Amino acid sequence: MKIRLFRSLSLLLACALPFATHAAEVEKPDVVLHGELAGKDHQTYRTLPFDVPAGTTRITVQFDYSGREEKTAVDLGLLGPDGFRGQDGFRGWSGGTRKLFTVSATDATPSYLPGAIRPGRWQLLLGIPNIRKESHSNYTANIWFGHASDPAWEPAVLNPPLRKEAGWYRGDLHMHTAHSDGGCKNQSGERVPCPLFFTVQAAAQRGLDFIAITDHNTVSHANAMRELQPYFDQLLLIPGREVTTFTGHANLFGTTALVDFRVGSKEVPDWNALLKAIAPLHGVISINHAIRPSGEVCMGCGWTAKPPVDMSLVQAVEAVNGSDIGTPISGLPFWESQLAKGYRLTAIGGSDNHEAFQHEARIGTNPTGVPATVVYARELSMPAILDGIRAGHVFIDTEGSRDRVLELSGEADGAKASMGDALRVPANGTASFDVHVAHAKGASLAVLLDGKPFAPAVAAQVDTDDLHRKFSWNSDGKAHWLRVEVRDAAGKALLVGNPIYLNPTR
Numbered sequence: 001m002k003i004r005l006f007r008s009l010s011l012l013l014a015c016a017l018p019f020a021t022h023a024a025e026v027e028k029p030d031v032v033l034h035g036e037l038a039g040k041d042h043q044t045y046r047t048l049p050f051d052v053p054a055g056t057t058r059i060t061v062q063f064d065y066s067g068r069e070e071k072t073a074v075d076l077g078l079l080g081p082d083g084f085r086g087q088d089g090f091r092g093w094s095g096g097t098r099k100l101f102t103v104s105a106t107d108a109t110p111s112y113l114p115g116a117i118r119p120g121r122w123q124l125l126l127g128i129p130n131i132r133k134e135s136h137s138n139y140t141a142n143i144w145f146g147h148a149s150d151p152a153w154e155p156a157v158l159n160p161p162l163r164k165e166a167g168w169y170r171g172d173l174h175m176h177t178a179h180s181d182g183g184c185k186n187q188s189g190e191r192v193p194c195p196l197f198f199t200v201q202a203a204a205q206r207g208l209d210f211i212a213i214t215d216h217n218t219v220s221h222a223n224a225m226r227e228l229q230p231y232f233d234q235l236l237l238i239p240g241r242e243v244t245t246f247t248g249h250a251n252l253f254g255t256t257a258l259v260d261f262r263v264g265s266k267e268v269p270d271w272n273a274l275l276k277a278i279a280p281l282h283g284v285i286s287i288n289h290a291i292r293p294s295g296e297v298c299m300g301c302g303w304t305a306k307p308p309v310d311m312s313l314v315q316a317v318e319a320v321n322g323s324d325i326g327t328p329i330s331g332l333p334f335w336e337s338q339l340a341k342g343y344r345l346t347a348i349g350g351s352d353n354h355e356a357f358q359h360e361a362r363i364g365t366n367p368t369g370v371p372a373t374v375v376y377a378r379e380l381s382m383p384a385i386l387d388g389i390r391a392g393h394v395f396i397d398t399e400g401s402r403d404r405v406l407e408l409s410g411e412a413d414g415a416k417a418s419m420g421d422a423l424r425v426p427a428n429g430t431a432s433f434d435v436h437v438a439h440a441k442g443a444s445l446a447v448l449l450d451g452k453p454f455a456p457a458v459a460a461q462v463d464t465d466d467l468h469r470k471f472s473w474n475s476d477g478k479a480h481w482l483r484v485e486v487r488d489a490a491g492k493a494l495l496v497g498n499p500i501y502l503n504p505t506r
């Protein structure tokens with residue numbers, strides 16, 4: 001009972017937070033500075049002091065002024081408490097090129113320097129290269145302060161949605177770059193740490209809508225992502241990390257907060273301690289490649305957490321890892337064993353790409369976007385994609401096609417559900433289902449109840465590019481999970497759907 005309450009509360013919170021952000025459009029700034037410039041300010045500098053409270057981890061500034069039509073120009077910079085005197089006093093200068101910038105310990109808008117945010121008196125530095133004698137200009141600076149547990153998409157002004165319409169969005173949730181062990185050949189043909197740009201470009205070339213960069217135990221890639229996002233305006237970049245321990249790996253998406261990953265140490269005795277520590281960070285955590293071997297073959301790769309993990313603290317499982325390509329899909333049995341225990345964990349996929357240039361693929365490296373995780377989201381934004389994953393509105397496209405679709409909807413007593421949702425069907429009641437498969441002609445459809453082929457068989461050959469299949473289920477009033485898969489002639493899953501949970505107990 002306790003667990004159920006906790007889960008529903010966390011789901012509620014997960015849904016409520018981003019909607020609140022959207023309703024407010026932009027959070028109210030913590031500080032607003034207004035002022036006026038006149039002809040006498042021509043070719044002078046001016047500082048605008050503001051106090052940064054203790055506990056601040058990010059400063060975001062939006063700046064604008066009037067008079068551009070009269071050729072008034074105002075340049076912008078930022079000084080920390082030591083101003084030009086101290087080592088870390090000068091925090092950057094963007095001249096007249098930016099109306100918005102952010103500075104934090106992990107990342108900063110280009111022109112600005114990431115680094116610790118010390119509390120005290122900071123200053124916006126204005127330079128006025130031109131204002132005519134008779135001109136006047138009003139300026140406004142909106143300033144937001146961030147905090148350690150803020151999700152990576154705050155303040156919202158930094159992360160406008162890339163697309164505003166609801167739909168299926170395709171992405172890759174697992175990849176490595178120069179910020180951990182991702183590599184590619186340099187100009188001389190030697191393998192070197194591969195710049196993040198190439199990974200992002202590879203994802204854009206595959207037509208993906210989003211990617212998460214998941215370097216091992218670090219978020220140093222967040223700074224490079226800050227530079228790349230405006231250029232890749234059709235590819236959402238989600239900061240992640242692969243929490244990499246001696247007893248398993250798990251991807252954490254949507255936060256750049258500090259996480260002590262030392263599972264098994266005095267500070268972090270076990271995985272449950274780590275999962276409790278990250279719970280307030282608004283991220284999504286997913287257990288990776290759970291049944292890989294551990295030991296000297298692949299150190300810490302298998303999931304061997306002891307004591308057993310409280311799975312109500314986990315949101316997802318990497319059911320398909322890129323290394324599964326060409327082999328039986330290794331993550332599915334682990335995922336289904338969690339479903340069988342009543343946990344509602346979303347199956348996702350990730351390439352685990354370590355090599356941005358696909359033509360140089362080596363063992364252990366897989367093309368970007370294979371598999372793809374396809375998420376139904378209310379818009380293309382970080383909070384919406386992560387909410388879609390939490391809700392289970394997800395299928396995995398194991399070959400990373402651009403157009404395959406798998407949809408499952410159910411209805412009972414007027415209540416409707418789609419993949420990831422719960423459907424209540426009292427004993428002797430009937431639920432009806434509709435499966436939609438697009439662009440998978442030649443494959444076959446399998447319907448699974450509690451992981452076993454559903455009887456009476458409703459499996460079907462997918463003989464059209466737009467298959468709809470209806471069937472019904474008579475309830476025994478107990479908890480079950482029903483999901484659909486599309487398989488190739490050899491029986492290998494091409495599309496893996498998340499379940500509709502029938503009468504779930506959690």
Ligand SMILES: [Zn+2]
Pocket residue numbers: 242249288289301
């Ligand atoms: Zn791993």
Ligand SMILES: [Zn+2]
Pocket residue numbers: 174175176242352
């Ligand atoms: Zn990895």
